[in-house]
Amino acid sequence: MSFNNQTLDHLKKLCKLECSPEEDQNILESLTRILEYITQLDGIDTDNVKPCRYVLQGMMKNQMRDDEVKDLLSREQFLANAPDQIGGMIRVPPVMKNP
Amino acid sequence: MKRLHHLSALELRNAFLNGEVKAVEIADFFLKRIQKNNKPLGAFLSILESRALFKAEALDKKRAQNKPLGKMAGVPIAIKDNMHISGEITTCASHFLNNYKAPFDATVSRLLEEEDAILIGKTNLDEFAMGSSNENSAYFPAHNPWNLKCVPGGSSGGSSAAVSARLALIATGSDTGGSIRQPAGFCGIVGYKPTYGRVSRYGLVAFASSLDQIGPMTATVADAALTMEVIGRYCPHDATSLDLPAESYPLSPELEPGTVIGVPWQFLQDLQPEMKANFMASVDAMKQLGAHVVDIDLEVLKYSIAVYYILATAEASTNLARFDGIRYGVRSKNAKNLDEIYEFSRQEGFGREVKKRIMLGTYVLSSGYQDAYYKKAQKVRTLMVEAFEKAFAICDTIMMPVAPSGAFEHRSFHDPLQMYLQDIFTIPANLAGLPAISVPSGYDKRNMPLGVQFIGPQLCDVSVLQYAYAYEQSTKHTQIPPNYV
16 A cells, blocks of 8 residues: 555545645655554454444434424524625635636 | 632532632632633633623522522533533634634533533633644643643643643543543543543534543542533433433442452553552552452453544544535635635644544545445454453453553654554543543652543443542542642
8 A cells, every 4th residue: 555645635635625735745754654553453353343333332223303493593693603795695706607 | 718729619619509609709719810820821712701700690699599509500610612602712722713603502511501600711622622732722732730841631631731720620621532531641630531422512513423522620530420410411412412311420438349440451561660550559549449450351452543543533534524614614815716715724724633634534434445444443443342341241440541651741742653652541442432530640750640540331430430439539649730729
């Protein structure tokens, strides 16, 4: 397994995250070290082991509820934290181009 | 009466209920302590002065009118700044959330305030609770009240520094891989991580949802038990909240006859001599109380850090996808289109450690690698849950140190992996969903506090607090740091 600049560029696209060249270098070095460390798991026999998806096996149950509309947060409260807004809505740059 | 900061939360509450002190005097006293000490300690990111005084006045009025008062009446409590208090700023110690005003209460904040606590401030942390030293706070690092050159631990380092220096008598923490217990150990206080799901995570900004658990950080075990009575409740807003009745936590200085303590000696074989001596003394103290000690096999725990850094970062990478610069938080001024809003806002808003963990998490979940990393780690996690189940078939509680050393100095670790390895003794309880507590166990040669952990089977929160209480009462290691007496 190799982890290089190309992998890093691919990851940055996947998680929508830009980094400075200095950060890139630092992240590349750290991740290489960490990935090397976690290869220690390779040697463990897990052939007949189920993955742990919920840790309290005895307590697992679906928490179902009726799909009711509730008044939890007003438009005003919600928009109070929006970085940009217009006419009671959040404003973003155009996402579609004119034909 | 003793000076207010020399009282436990329980004692202070009773003093208020008996009319020995007014709530306004309490709020005023602790606000002054914070103002005097916060600059060198860096414990608080915000001080809720008007909220605290408003609540205190209301409490005094309630008392004068003989109205019923709550279990936390008059107790000054600090909230870690990754938990919401409606109308107050929640930063998660990240520039991404510089001005984020919480539109609702975390269940924990609500329950504490309903029981008449005085919420006094929001405490510092590693950005988004990612770190073990508080050095990853985007604002300023917190410092250890026992020696300002040392870290207070992390990620709940502001909370541990605040309680250790008695700027508040209780603080909330969140624990994903030891973020309550390790800072508690480093600062000489009690830190309790309950069974996964015992305390609602509603209103806690998520880091790794299958591991995160909120708990109390206090001066005494009795105060941790008191806090659990208030916050250990089922909450319909958190799908993983345990639908069980709230517990009461009776505490006795004596151990039940026949108590068996398990110690994973093989797993602890690399302990430094000083740490080993301290730990052995703690085990001996429990033997003196009548406990029988057995050796248990938890060899699989040596893989804890590898498993943790796969699962925690995978979950973090998905949880932190919501920080997109659209609905809240910072939006980059340099962005010209939608993609750039995401990419630049995240670049400018997140610190280096957060970016690193998002990248690692994205990698272990990415196509072609998911089975080799993520699924493999989930399977090894199953082996750990099973190993603990087997161990608890022959013992009632497990003792372990909190960390491989006492608090280290700032900037001690340049290699992140070396820093991660410091969490080897705390991560296992998160991976297996177990209740675990850190209790002061003495001091090292530098006079820095050390801690010991008691870990119990899932859902056995009551007995873990009981073992910790018996230990605390027989050893009495807790002290206020010299400069804050």
